[in-house]
Amino acid sequence: MTPYVPGDSPVHRCPPGRKILLLVGAGSVLFAWPRLDLALAALGLAGLLYGMAGIPARLVLDQLRPLAWILAVLVLVQVALDGWLAGLLVAARLAALVLLAGLVTLTTRSADLIEALQRGLAWLRFVGVNPAKVGLAIALTLRFIPVLAAIAAEVREAQRARGLERSLVALTVPVVVRMLKMSDDIAAAIDARSYDPDGTDGRPPSPRTRLSKDPHVDP
Amino acid sequence: MIEIRQVGHAFGERTVLRDLTLDLSERRIAVVGANGSGKSTFARLLNGLLVPNSGTVRVDGLDTRRDGKAVRRKVGFVFQNPDNQIVLPVVAEDLAFGLKNLGLPKDEIGRRVDEALDRYDLRPLRDHPAHLLSGGQKQLLAIAGVLAMAPEAIVFDEPTTLLDLRNKRRIAQAIDALPQRAIVVSHDLAFLEHFDRVLVFEDGRVAIDDRPAVALPAYVAMMS
Amino acid sequence: MSTRDIVFVALFAALTAALGLFPPVTLPVVGVPITAQSMGVMLAGALAGAVRGGAALALFVVLVCAGLPLMAGGRGGLGIVMGPGGGFVLMWPVAAFVIGYLYERALGTLTVWKEVLILVLGGVVLTYAVGIPWIAAVARVDLAKAALGSAWFLPGDAVKVVLVVLIARAVRRAYPTLRAR
Known part of the structure; x- marks a missing residue:
């Protein structure tokens, strides 16, 4: 059901519960401190982790495609209102979070995810x-x-x-x-x-x- | 031994069973009757899925009204539509569902799941999603899930009605091969010919109670 | 919760997911694609009631957050909740609960208009009240702009309210499920 990409990377082996917690942590940090350097660092980190997990580039783009038009509108609005730096921040932050969330999905079997969920609940x-x-x-x-x-x-x-x-x-x-x-x-x-x-x-x-x-x- | 004493049941205004008194001890018992004659309700009484409005049902001395859980361990139930009976998404998970409910140790569950998979040639489908199985395979999985729990008797409510001819035959063979006592509600009269006893239901009562050689022709005559 | 209640919760969560599989309909004139999925929220409230309907949608949202691709278009994951539409999705369980509660309260005296009112209140007013500020926060735009952007979806919501009233009435006749509160 989930487009799981099998593998044996450290990303794959990280327990699902920990992955979700890290993801929530990353989201909280990015929204608590809306800074461009943090957002770009998160984006870079996401890229690094995708490489480590050996996810094909096509799947990386698949994660971003549903957001493409929202991203475009947001960036335009931000650029018009607050200048291009603010636009870049919003775009980088959203892209980083969506990519990281997608990474959890791509590197975790849904059965493992559900088991973690049950323990977590x-x-x-x-x-x-x-x-x-x-x-x-x-x-x-x-x-x-x-x-x-x-x-x-x-x-x-x-x-x-x-x-x-x-x-x-x-x-x-x-x-x-x-x-x-x-x-x-x-x-x-x-x-x-x-x-x-x-x-x-x-x-x-x-x-x-x-x-x-x-x-x-x-x- | 299942003892039924003065059982009556109604759904609201509609009376479906009237004053039934029966002892069921044969190895193969068939239940036939027109739609609405009370046979499905009767089947559900036998393992306490339904507790009658009046009268008692006892399985080996256990009252279904008071000892429902113990009765359901003794008497398994296979439904008409396997899609409603398979409750977990993956074949092996579903087989283990009842066993986990019985509180069996892990290695025993694994052993019984493997045994059930082998019995019905489901081993290659072990980790498959249950919805990808064919109709016949689904019904076999439903039966295997009940059988793995090792009940003393199994009630089947029209187990072949939704299947094609080939799968009807396959399920009939599977039921024939069971070591357990089986009580089978069915419209498939050919399958019931070698049973030990046939109960013909009509309007909430047992109209005929006899050997298949006598009861089945009488039932056919009654229907035409 | 009885076994039957658990089954109800699971089936309405599954129904919401299955409605996401229906191809989206593009509204004429407005041009915004609407999915049948949010009908699941209203149907769960209207047919399963407050507790079971609310639980069904909570389960659905948890599964989406866990990464299962159950949202329309096969989307899933925490990205959904962290994205601009997250406020709407997070309000789904609350909306189903409120709709269910109001249906149970009004059960004996339901008229078409009462049903429309309940669904608009729970399914539209309540979700927009959280969804719009959420967009404003996530996308860093002001409330007025966020509200204007969301308004495009109102015609679709109106259509869904009408459909759910028709569906809920037909289903209730065939198979009553609610108990009055």
């Missing part, structure tokens, strides 16, 4: 959120994005036959209704495989886990 326990449930929610999301995309494609085919493929309502309503009907079975399937993060031994699944709808109504 362990503190949620203290505000009453069970990290195991967060972990399941993350995994379920990744599992069902392609399923929903496939349902959407199927619905689009069906609506095309009726000449409705340009209508977002005609596309979205059946997708959402099918998704909601699926949710009953998915929840039942999870409980059927002994999922029990709260350790509520003995009791039947929580009341709302039971079928809210008649199972005879086929999804």
